[in-house]
């Protein structure tokens with residue numbers, strides 16, 4: 001039997017000297033446009049509109065997309081805001097060439113450029129266009145590239161679905177205002193799809209793009225069924241790492257594609273759920289599998305985003321695509337260790353129980369639980385309500401044999417669907433806030449419009465998802481001449497992250513410390529056979545950065561005596577000499593003939609490592625094995 005504990009040494013280790021130096025405000029990695037970049041034509045400056053800031057492939061990138069009246073050479077110019085003088089960009093501002101292409105929807109052109117090499121904790125100003133025809137100057141900020149962050153998820157603005165484009169746009173703008181005012185440091189705005197009602201109607205796009213925050217907070221687009229029927233979605237939003245295979249499209253004249261990005265240790269994968277026929281769902285699953293296999297190791301959480309909720313609480317609960325996907329998707333998501341799935345389309349809110357392979361993972365989980373322990377394969381599925389108020393759907397009755405009722409719902413009237421811990425419809429606007437923390441994801445549905453149930457900013461639903469840090473494995477335990485009784489061991493309580501916190505700098509080295517999660521050993525065998533519990537750690541890793549596990553040492557303790565337990569020898573960090581916990585070490589043991597009973601074992605951890613290690617949020621796995 002093996003039990004793993006996840007260790008983390010987090011926070012700033014050492015900031016590279018270049019950070020904050022004005023000469024290095026942007027890296028030297030300006031991305032060259034790969035598409036059509038025409039020759040400049042100073043006689044015909046392009047007028048720009050529809051500028052939006054969207055997510056790049058990492059926290060050090062942003063993408064800017066826009067519409068242009070002419071196919072001139074265009075760029076995005078970027079500089080730290082602190083270097084602008086009276087609104088003028090400095091001479092050393094960095095420019096990123098744009099890709100400009102004909103706009104197939106309404107004439108004109110569309111452009112985009114990827115801003116790369118951003119530094120952390122920096123306020124930037126940017127503008128798009130060219131000399132003589134710049135867009136207004138906009139601003140965004142970066143934050144620490146490691147550690148905790150918040151992002152906001154917006155369901156179906158669907159501008160044009162309500163009484164008028166103007167009223168839908170006003171509701172959308174108010175939600176964005178309320179959400180950004182309450183969460184000024186949120187780092188991403190993630191879309192649940194259906195930005196507009198009618199794919200290529202630009203007056204709807206204009207209203208969607210109107211909030212100024214969409215030029216300061218990066219939008220992470222998701223395509224809905226109302227966006228898909230034309231090319232306007234793709235022409236408004238350029239997305240990174242996008243697979244444009246035919247399986248991810250519903251037709252050549254439509255928008256589509258699946259894409260991914262990693263933002264501060266979260267791997268986001270965004271799917272075009274409109275494509276589901278003719279093998280597309282299998283292709284989506286293969287895409288998710290391939291992306292997680294290739295990039296999941298560089299992230300600590302995986303979040304999937306797509307439009308068509310598979311656990312809809314309202315009018316789409318038994319749509320054909322949802323019925324099929326409730327069969328096809330969940331087992332793969334569980335097997336891949338997906339943490340959270342964000343969905344839209346049903347204009348109502350739902351939060352699932354922890355589902356493993358589509359079934360409730362823990363029969364004891366209660367409706368509306370404020371905290372859930374993930375366990376292996378546990379996935380939470382959320383459906384966002386309307387962010388604009390343009391349309392709401394009433395919650396529907398579960399259909400037995402299809403998406404049936406939750407047996408824990410004893411209410412007399414409409415019942416919840418079996419998968420959902422919470423279903424809510426107040427016919428008021430809301431958004432979902434997600435707090436990414438070192439040892440939990442906190443999902444909160446927040447009112448952006450006053451409701452009889454609460455004020456603006458009040459909580460409709462909130463849950464802390466505590467992640468699973470590894471799978472226990474069994475080893476053969478050979479117990480000679482066993483009498484009655486058992487020998488066993490377990491991690492006490494939940495196997496939460498062992499967080500060593502931010503390392504402290506000393507002369508020539510860093511130090512961090514913590515405690516392992518205590519382990520209880522039980523031995524009720526009458527044989528009194530000898531036993532030992534051992535531990536070993538893997539190298540510390542953050543993405544492709546790593547340092548040796550030898551730098552970790554420990555001081556074992558017996559917290560509660562019994563079963564003959566004696567603490568193992570202290571092991572020094574291998575900073576100066578030795579191999580630390582890079583090889584198996586004894587946490588506790590007992591000689592043959594010991595008394596029966598329980599013991600609780602623990603250890604203080606001491607991490608001492610060189611200051612040459614790069615800044616990062618490193619993790620390692622402690623594997624506990626027991627032999628007898």
Ligand SMILES: [Fe+2]
Nearest residue numbers: 194224225345
């Ligand atoms: Fe939809």
